[in-house]
Amino acid sequence: MTATANRVPAQSPARQRGLLGFNMLTGIILGVVGWWVFYLLGGLIQGYTNHGFSQTGQNDVQIMLGYLGGVIGFLGGLGFLNYPIQRMMGYPPNIPDHEVEEPGLGKYFRLTTDHKVVSQQYFVGIAFFFFVGGLNAMLIRTELLSPTTHVFGAQQYLTLVGVHGSMMMGMMTSGVLGPFANWLVPLMIGSRRMAFPRMESLTFWLLMAAGVVLITTVFFGGFQTGWTGYEPLANQGTAGYDAYLGFFGLVSISMTLLGLNLAVTIATMRAPGMTWSRLPIFCWSVVATAALMVLAAPMLTATLLMGISDRTLYTAFFDPGLGGSAYLWQNLFWVFGHPEVYVLAIPGFGIVLEILPVFARKPLWGYKIAVSGMLGVAIFSFFVWQHHLFVSGMNADLRPFYMLSTEIISLPTGFTFLAFMATLWRGRIRLTVPMLFCLGWAFNFLFGGISGVFNSDTPSDVTTHGSFFVMAHFHYTIMGGLLFSVMAAMYYWGPKMFGYKLNERLGKIHFWVMFLAFNSTFGPLFAVGFLGMPRRVVTYATNLTGLNDWVSVSAYVLGLSLLLFLFNMVYSWMYKRIPAEDNPWHSRSIEFQLPTPVPAQDFDEIPVFSGDPYPYGEALAPAGAEPATAGAY
Amino acid sequence: MAKRSLLVLSVALATLVGIAAYLFLYLANVPGSARAAQTSSGVNLYLATVPAAAANDPHPTWVSYYVTNKQDTNWQHKTTFVVPANSLVHVTVYQYDGASGLRNPFISQASGTVGGTFTLNGKTMNAIDPANASHVFALPQLGISVPLAGVASNAKDQCPNAPCTLSQAHMTITFTIKTGAAGLYRWQCFVPCAAGYIDGFGGPMQSIGYMDGYLKVV
Numbered sequence: 001m002t003a004t005a006n007r008v009p010a011q012s013p014a015r016q017r018g019l020l021g022f023n024m025l026t027g028i029i030l031g032v033v034g035w036w037v038f039y040l041l042g043g044l045i046q047g048y049t050n051h052g053f054s055q056t057g058q059n060d061v062q063i064m065l066g067y068l069g070g071v072i073g074f075l076g077g078l079g080f081l082n083y084p085i086q087r088m089m090g091y092p093p094n095i096p097d098h099e100v101e102e103p104g105l106g107k108y109f110r111l112t113t114d115h116k117v118v119s120q121q122y123f124v125g126i127a128f129f130f131f132v133g134g135l136n137a138m139l140i141r142t143e144l145l146s147p148t149t150h151v152f153g154a155q156q157y158l159t160l161v162g163v164h165g166s167m168m169m170g171m172m173t174s175g176v177l178g179p180f181a182n183w184l185v186p187l188m189i190g191s192r193r194m195a196f197p198r199m200e201s202l203t204f205w206l207l208m209a210a211g212v213v214l215i216t217t218v219f220f221g222g223f224q225t226g227w228t229g230y231e232p233l234a235n236q237g238t239a240g241y242d243a244y245l246g247f248f249g250l251v252s253i254s255m256t257l258l259g260l261n262l263a264v265t266i267a268t269m270r271a272p273g274m275t276w277s278r279l280p281i282f283c284w285s286v287v288a289t290a291a292l293m294v295l296a297a298p299m300l301t302a303t304l305l306m307g308i309s310d311r312t313l314y315t316a317f318f319d320p321g322l323g324g325s326a327y328l329w330q331n332l333f334w335v336f337g338h339p340e341v342y343v344l345a346i347p348g349f350g351i352v353l354e355i356l357p358v359f360a361r362k363p364l365w366g367y368k369i370a371v372s373g374m375l376g377v378a379i380f381s382f383f384v385w386q387h388h389l390f391v392s393g394m395n396a397d398l399r400p401f402y403m404l405s406t407e408i409i410s411l412p413t414g415f416t417f418l419a420f421m422a423t424l425w426r427g428r429i430r431l432t433v434p435m436l437f438c439l440g441w442a443f444n445f446l447f448g449g450i451s452g453v454f455n456s457d458t459p460s461d462v463t464t465h466g467s468f469f470v471m472a473h474f475h476y477t478i479m480g481g482l483l484f485s486v487m488a489a490m491y492y493w494g495p496k497m498f499g500y501k502l503n504e505r506l507g508k509i510h511f512w513v514m515f516l517a518f519n520s521t522f523g524p525l526f527a528v529g530f531l532g533m534p535r536r537v538v539t540y541a542t543n544l545t546g547l548n549d550w551v552s553v554s555a556y557v558l559g560l561s562l563l564l565f566l567f568n569m570v571y572s573w574m575y576k577r578i579p580a581e582d583n584p585w586h587s588r589s590i591e592f593q594l595p596t597p598v599p600a601q602d603f604d605e606i607p608v609f610s611g612d613p614y615p616y617g618e619a620l621a622p623a624g625a626e627p628a629t630a631g632a633y
Numbered sequence: 634m635a636k637r638s639l640l641v642l643s644v645a646l647a648t649l650v651g652i653a654a655y656l657f658l659y660l661a662n663v664p665g666s667a668r669a670a671q672t673s674s675g676v677n678l679y680l681a682t683v684p685a686a687a688a689n690d691p692h693p694t695w696v697s698y699y700v701t702n703k704q705d706t707n708w709q710h711k712t713t714f715v716v717p718a719n720s721l722v723h724v725t726v727y728q729y730d731g732a733s734g735l736r737n738p739f740i741s742q743a744s745g746t747v748g749g750t751f752t753l754n755g756k757t758m759n760a761i762d763p764a765n766a767s768h769v770f771a772l773p774q775l776g777i778s779v780p781l782a783g784v785a786s787n788a789k790d791q792c793p794n795a796p797c798t799l800s801q802a803h804m805t806i807t808f809t810i811k812t813g814a815a816g817l818y819r820w821q822c823f824v825p826c827a828a829g830y831i832d833g834f835g836g837p838m839q840s841i842g843y844m845d846g847y848l849k850v851v
Contacts, residue, residue, distance in 0.1 A: 055829025056836055057694040128648070135652065148817040153664075155841045215655065224839060236827075236835030321832055574641055 034073025190271025259293025285350020373415025444480025469529025712846025732783025
């Protein structure tokens with residue numbers, strides 16, 4: 001490290017922390033109170049209009065207002081209203097320059113401005129909802145053990161599919177950015193905090209409220225639309241669909257704010273010397289993803305507001321019978337929905353390319369190519385959405401454009417793969433657990449990408465649309481891409497984040513079981529789809545029973561592999577508790593030059609960056625050599 | 634260590650209880666099944682279509698099917714009907730709902746029943762006036778569809794909600810079907826009769842336990 005400027009001033013605790021009682025418990029209590037107050041208010045309003053309620057027994061106004069009141073109460077109980085009220089009363093801004101050490105577990109259950117604590121909150125919160133979503137997947141596969149309905153019936157099956165899809169596509173949008181970008185970005189750019197620390201915390205708690213809202217759908221009859229919520233099926237749905245609207249509404253707000261915060265942080269809070277061309281590749285992936293979030297998620301917010309309006313104010317945006325358009329929903333949804341796919345994928349590119357040079361002991365090949373690839377994917381992703389509508393009855397003249405634009409997006413994706421392969425070429429590869437997951441990511445994403453060509457091509461899409469082929473494709477790209485990169489990140493940065501080592505042997509067993517089970521689960525689904533099995537139908541042709549049973553058993557093993565990871569975390573972090581070294585991988589990245597665990601204030605001094613971000617090689621990092629001083633690139 | 638273990642165990646236990654409750658909500662929500670009565674002349678299945686479910690139902694305003702294995706007694710709110718394989722099943726439907734008409738007149742004809750006919754209030758026929766239809770009992774996988782005529786709008790003593798009795802205004806429809814191999818066959822009403830929902834297709838029309846269910850052939 002070469003700079004000594006900007007020494008930390010004397011620590012001063014944030015004022016709002018002095019307000020005792022603003023925590024998760026208070027949030028839950030006020031959330032329940034808020035639900036009932038707004039729910040009863042909704043009953044009064046609906047009583048005046050009486051539109052449809054007497055016939056359907058379904059009061060959407062009450063339910064939507066109940067969700068609104070619940071979320072306001074929850075956030076108020078957590079203390080999110082304190083600061084705005086203080087400011088309105090004339091108090092000055094009080095964002096701390098840096099965090100102070102805070103012992104105990106209480107900080108994990110309330111509003112915090114420490115980016116490292118927020119990232120750990122994200123990690124636990126998202127893991128919980130991932131577990132719930134995964135459990136739904138196990139139930140789906142249990143139902144599909146038989147070609148006829150035998151456990152849940154069609155209605156419950158469709159709700160399981162819808163909750164699973166929404167949970168995974170909604171909550172997991174922050175699966176990388178929540179836990180990892182919040183933790184890594186300030187450290188990597190040499191900042192002590194995010195640009196908007198309270199907003200950072202708000203994005204997390206909004207997401208948790210969203211997850212709870214989605215789960216409440218079972219109290220109102222579930223929803224049978226799948227995660228896409230197509231109209232007019234949705235508008236005809238029971239009150240369970242209100243939970244879908246509330247859930248994605250909160251997710252979209254959380255996504256927008258998270259993206260905005262990360263983009264502003266990287267743009268404005270980089271330390272001296274951290275030029276754009278020195279920005280770690282993971283931060284570039286965050287820039288691309290944040291841009292997608294800020295531009296695409298508001299489209300979802302607006303679409304959902306229109307859907308809520310149709311169900312509560314009796315507008316008819318999406319009802320063809322009253323002059324609306326069901327296509328409007330499909331278009332608006334996928335203008336958000338396809339960039340959303342890359343919100344899930346691009347952070348995985350960044351993680352893999354960040355980790356790869358460390359274990360290949362080579363500089364990242366084609367840094368600028370990789371950056372342009374990720375930015376290219378982000379830009380192109382806004383021009384492909386109608387490939388989801390090829391068989392919807394859209395204007396046939398539009399098909400060639402969207403077919404070509406979709407196929408062109410494979411070019412910037414290919415840049416990433418080129419950087420991946422060339423970095424491995426003649427590298428001194430160490431097959432550690434993070435590296436194994438990176439290689440697994442490449443294998444899976446390649447299959448996902450190649451199968452995607454069949455879906456982007458109009459003639460073949462007509463055959464495969466709505467089948468399990470599509471399902472297999474997007475699980476290869478999203479689960480095979482996102483989840484494997486998240487696992488790579490967990491094994492790579494997890495010990496640094498949480499302070500204790502993960503068991504290497506268990507990690508390798510976890511990888512091989514997960515990798516084989518993943519491919520054994522989703523590989524055969526390509527065949528199942530080609531043989532004509534449609535998605536979102538509880539029954540199927542009896543000749544597909546064998547393949548489906550194979551897939552179900554493989555899915556159970558895949559679920560067990562994730563439990564193995566859970567066991568590794570509990571075993572290593574709760575019982576063995578072997579302190580992690582500061583730099584176990586001999587990484588040149590700045591976060592590994594800091595002590596483990598990383599101090600609350602991150603840096604004693606703001607670092608000054610110089611040189612190349614990936615200086616791996618004989619001259620700079622001989623085997624067994626001590627890592628360079630923090631920030632000395 | 635003991636304190637930490639206790640905390641971990643408590644959180645894990647609370648999580649498991651929560652997940653078990655969540656699962657139970659799904660599993661407990663599956664409508665039950667009713668077995669048709671076996672007699673010397675065959676199998677008798679008695680159904681009723683009511684304009685609204687019973688007052689204590691989770692959806693008391695929804696139109697619905699009911700079932701019993703005895704004539705006009707012991708009505709149950711179940712829509713999975715268990716019948717034997719390779720048998721003649723005599724179905725009697727007591728129809729208490731008013732007519733709403735058909736958008737597609739084709740389904741005013743009967744198909745798939747023995748003789749291709751049904752009786753309406755004792756009179757044998759193979760079709761009704763599409764404007765008089767209230768519901769349809771259709772089993773697409775078996776090619777069965779029977780139109781159910783509605784109660785006249787000016788009829789006296791109309792049944793507002795279940796349970797309805799034969800002393801109230803109703804239409805009686807009978808028909809016989811021949812079951813084949815064992816299996817689970819989906820049946821449903823094809824008349825968009827969900828009042829208050831857009832195009833009449835929501836709520837009871839898309840909820841098993843109201844206007845659709847299964848014929849379980851065993």
